[in-house]
Each structure stands twice: as C-alpha cells, then as structure tokens.
Amino acid sequence: MTALALENINKSFGSVDVLKDISLTVEPGEFIVFVGPSGCGKSTLLRTIAGLEDATSGRIEIGGKDVTMTPPAKRGIAMVFQSYALYPHLDVEGNMALGLKQAGEAKAVIAERIQGAAQMLSLEPYLKRRPAELSGGQRQRVAIGRAIVRKPDLFLFDEPLSNLDAALRMATRVEIARLHRELGAAMIYVTHDQTEAMTLADRIVVLRDGRIEQVGSPMALYNDPANQFVAGFLGAPSMNFLAAGQLGASGATLGIRPEHLTVGQTGRIKGRITHVERLGGDTNLLVTTEAGETVTVRLFGQHPHCVDETVALDFDPRHAYAFDAQGLRIRG
Amino acid sequence: MNKARHNPLNSAAAHGALILYTLIALFPVFVIIINSFKTRKAIFAEPLTPPVGDAFSLIGYQTVMKQGDFFLYFQNSFIVTVVSLFFILLFGAMAAFALSEYRFRGNTLMGLYLALGIMIPIRIGTVAILELMVQTGLINTLLALILVYTAQGLPLAVFILSEFMRQVSDDLKNAGRIDGMSEYAIFFKLVLPLVRPAMATVAVFNMIPIWNDLWFPLILAPGESTKTLTLGSQVFIGQFVTDWNAVLSALSLAILPVLVLYVIFSRQLIRGITSGAVK
Numbered sequence: 001m002t003a004l005a006l007e008n009i010n011k012s013f014g015s016v017d018v019l020k021d022i023s024l025t026v027e028p029g030e031f032i033v034f035v036g037p038s039g040c041g042k043s044t045l046l047r048t049i050a051g052l053e054d055a056t057s058g059r060i061e062i063g064g065k066d067v068t069m070t071p072p073a074k075r076g077i078a079m080v081f082q083s084y085a086l087y088p089h090l091d092v093e094g095n096m097a098l099g100l101k102q103a104g105e106a107k108a109v110i111a112e113r114i115q116g117a118a119q120m121l122s123l124e125p126y127l128k129r130r131p132a133e134l135s136g137g138q139r140q141r142v143a144i145g146r147a148i149v150r151k152p153d154l155f156l157f158d159e160p161l162s163n164l165d166a167a168l169r170m171a172t173r174v175e176i177a178r179l180h181r182e183l184g185a186a187m188i189y190v191t192h193d194q195t196e197a198m199t200l201a202d203r204i205v206v207l208r209d210g211r212i213e214q215v216g217s218p219m220a221l222y223n224d225p226a227n228q229f230v231a232g233f234l235g236a237p238s239m240n241f242l243a244a245g246q247l248g249a250s251g252a253t254l255g256i257r258p259e260h261l262t263v264g265q266t267g268r269i270k271g272r273i274t275h276v277e278r279l280g281g282d283t284n285l286l287v288t289t290e291a292g293e294t295v296t297v298r299l300f301g302q303h304p305h306c307v308d309e310t311v312a313l314d315f316d317p318r319h320a321y322a323f324d325a326q327g328l329r330i331r332g
Numbered sequence: 333m334n335k336a337r338h339n340p341l342n343s344a345a346a347h348g349a350l351i352l353y354t355l356i357a358l359f360p361v362f363v364i365i366i367n368s369f370k371t372r373k374a375i376f377a378e379p380l381t382p383p384v385g386d387a388f389s390l391i392g393y394q395t396v397m398k399q400g401d402f403f404l405y406f407q408n409s410f411i412v413t414v415v416s417l418f419f420i421l422l423f424g425a426m427a428a429f430a431l432s433e434y435r436f437r438g439n440t441l442m443g444l445y446l447a448l449g450i451m452i453p454i455r456i457g458t459v460a461i462l463e464l465m466v467q468t469g470l471i472n473t474l475l476a477l478i479l480v481y482t483a484q485g486l487p488l489a490v491f492i493l494s495e496f497m498r499q500v501s502d503d504l505k506n507a508g509r510i511d512g513m514s515e516y517a518i519f520f521k522l523v524l525p526l527v528r529p530a531m532a533t534v535a536v537f538n539m540i541p542i543w544n545d546l547w548f549p550l551i552l553a554p555g556e557s558t559k560t561l562t563l564g565s566q567v568f569i570g571q572f573v574t575d576w577n578a579v580l581s582a583l584s585l586a587i588l589p590v591l592v593l594y595v596i597f598s599r600q601l602i603r604g605i606t607s608g609a610v611k
Contacts, residue, residue: 050510051509052506072509073511073512081507085503085506087504087522088525088526099510102512146511158503
C-alpha cells in the first residue's frame, strides 16, 4: 500500500497550465519535500493533494483509496498552513477539537487526543488561551497539534516555517523531524528553503514550471543532479556554471560546486577577487574570471584573502558536472 | 503617541477643529431637544434659551402620547429598520462571499451588475415598485417597505463586504474545509466574525436613511396600522397650522432608538477579534 499516488496530474487556471503531467508515489512513513522557485506550482500541487483545488485531469490515491473526487475532510489528510490559520474565536483546545467534532468523534476520544498532542508539543499550559494570546512559535505548534489530533494518513505542510525567525525556525525544524519519527506517518512538506529540504527530506521533489525536474534523496540530488536547474538549485552558495570550451571540457556548460574549487598559484581559471565574505567557519570568495564570469569559491576555515587580489583557481575533474546546451547532464 | 513627534500646538488645533465640527453638527439636534420642552410661545420668542421657568412645558410630549398610535409608529419604524438591516447584512454578506471566494463564469460581470445599484437611485423606479406592490397585494404592509429597503441597501453592502472578504485569509477558510466544515459553517463561523467591523459600517450607513425615510412609507404604506415614525410625525404638520411642540417632541423621541442602535454597531466597529488569526 502506498501513502500517496499521483497519476498524470494536470491543473490549469484558464489557459495557464500550472501543473503538467505530475506522477509521484509516496511510501508510508516517508518524508517528501517539494522544493522549487516561486511560482513553480509546488503549493498548487499540495493544495490539489489536499482537495482544496480540483485537478483538471489525473488521479489521486491516498492510503490506497481513490480520492480524486473526495472532499478534503474525508481524504485522511491534515494540513499545516504558512499563516497558521488558527480559528481566532476558539481557544487552543477548541482549535484542535474542531476537526474531530465535525467528524463526530466521542468526547472522551477528543480529550485524549488533545491531551496527547499537547504533551507532545508542550502546549499543556496554553490550552485555554486564544491564538491572539500566543507567540508565533506557539501558534505554529498549535497548528501542528491541530493536524496531529486528526491522526491522518498523510500530513501536508505548506511552508510552515517561513513566518518564524531564524532561531525558532531551526528549533521547529528539529521538532518536525522528531514528530515525523514519533508519528511514523507520511509527510509532504512544501518549502523554497533548501536547508529545510536537505535536512528534513527522505526524498526531495524538485519542481520547475509545473513539472517534476528530479526526485531523489537529498544527497543523490546534490551529488548526482540530472540537469543544470537541479544542480544550481540545491547547495548554498549555488553551483558555478562556466562555459566548457575554455576549460577544454566536453558539453556546453561545466558546473563546479564552490567547495570543489581550490585557490593556488597555478590553475586553469584566473581571476580577481571582487568580494570576500567571512563567516567564521567558512570564507566565501567572489572571483571575476578573465572571461568575465563570476565564480564563487567556498573555503573552509578562515583565510587572509582580500579584495583585488589576483588568484588562480583549479578543480578536480571528478567533481565537475558537464551539461549540454539544453541543460541536461552529460554523464560519463 | 510618540513624544518626539508630539506637538501641543498641532494637537490643540486638531482638537479645536474637531470640537468646532461637533458643535456645528450637534447644534440643530440640541435646538430641537431644548425646544421640545418649551411652550409654543417660548419656542418662537426665544428659540435658543434653555427650557426653564415659565418656558418649560411638556405639552408637546403630552400631545404626542395622546395621539395614541405613536407607540405603534415607533414599533413599525423599528421593525422595518431592524428587519431590513438584517436582510441587507445577511444577503449582502452571502453575495459578497460568493463573489470574493468562488471562481465562476461571469463573476466580475455579476459584481459590476450589483454595484450598478449604487449609482442608480431606487426612487426612479417608484411607480413600477408601486404597481408591483399593488399587484402582489403588499400595499400597506411592512413587508413592502422591508423589501424595498433591502433592495436599496444591497448594492453598497455587497460592494463594501466583498472588498473586506477578499482580505480574509484563504488559509483560514481552507483550514476549515480540511476540518470538515461546510461552506455555510465557514461563512457563518469563520468569515462573518472577521468582517464584523465592515458589517457594522454597512449597518450604520443603511440604518439612518431607512429610519428617516418619508418617501416610501408615504407611497407604499400610508395606512394607519403601518405608518412609520417619520410619516406619523407628519400629522402635526398642517397646511395652515403646525403643532411645533408635538413635531419637536416626536423628533426628539425618534432620535433615541437610532442612537441606541448606533451605539451597538459602533462598539462592533471598534472591537475586532481579527488579531492573532493569521501571523
């Protein structure tokens, strides 16, 4: 049995095709992350899975049942929204109980599930508070709690951390990973933040212009990208793309990750440092090459390089990726 | 207010202007109320003095009370205003929700059609409305007035409310859908409470013209049992003699109920439970 199966999903708004022939299978207990730039259709895909949008064509299965025509509440899903979307007129307990009450659960069951979720998320002291009396992080925990009490087959997260500050984002990310281990349910998580994607996902789905570009584990995508888009999207700072001809390599473009470039006296790429970013643990150099291309170099540790210094860069060919003119990877 | 930006002179000028405007706006009301407590002679001799000593008289109120049906007029006005407001808010909010929430063919056209009513005064259609009411046998009923006022108030209500409903977070409505709430439950339990300030605005905008209207009661419901307060007060205004005491007393009394309604709605205007719903 699969947690979710999408078959040839298409979605158009009028004449605009937002999702184009998307097929995907999610196994039970898997953590899937949809990433992609703004407007790539990742949120629309999530909302289509949730049943908040109807697919123009295609078939959706959740937990082995065809739910293409099923309303959201009966799909066995729970969703956490970017803006939390808590009911402002209900207290924390009421927010978590509403879905269960609508489903006609017994009072004792509802109380027990709320108790469990509150304990898991350390929300017990706040059960009688209204959303307005909670901080951003607490509200997000209530939103997650509201999803947990429904005991869904599939959790859907729509950029849940983007409204939190950096420190809280990190803590909540860890918490979501812990919840995933404890609950063991399949989760689909939409984000544009590649750190979240890399750290949380069992498998990442990279989307662009309504199409799936590549699916795979974070390290598989990082080490073995199928095309230039995926290679450039994952990794920070992002991969350098250089015209292949000047370096004597095959294909149209050569991709080299910033950490795979070495700085020395001799090297195939000569250039001038235009900017230095010192992060303590890392030092990032922006180098303008003689060919006029800008290259990022990531050095581990602290280095005394300064602006306007002339440097020569080199790389190990085993760590270079060749792409053809269409941006497809040339392997071999 | 921020101390650094606080300028006592500016603040005094602003308050001065506001106080002046308040005085100008309240002056006619004040004159009506003080004169309603005076004898007829005092009203004409010294209209601006307060009702003290010989000038004080309750004759106006006594006349109004003796006229007998005045409580009925009050009741009629109140029923017409409250029921009309209820329907304007209910149907206006429902139409606004549909226009702002659902994608369907002709959505924009429908919105424009509904907004057209703001520009065309309903009184242009008085003759047609009268014929319609005669044919449906609704003449001399409160229902006739309620229907007309509801139609009159809907365009602006739809226009204002749909603008506000567009601002209600989609996530909140979708959260409701995932929790299994029906579209009606989402509308009544989630959206309406969040647009309450807008509803109060619409209510206040519509309430005063309906309460004060003389035109439609005179044409559609002039019967004794369906007279509204404004129409009822006209009995004291004659072609040759006008009972000013009674007119002023009736008007003073007519202010009270709208004042109460206004206080109720304006409290809603200020209160807002939207904070904390999103973000």
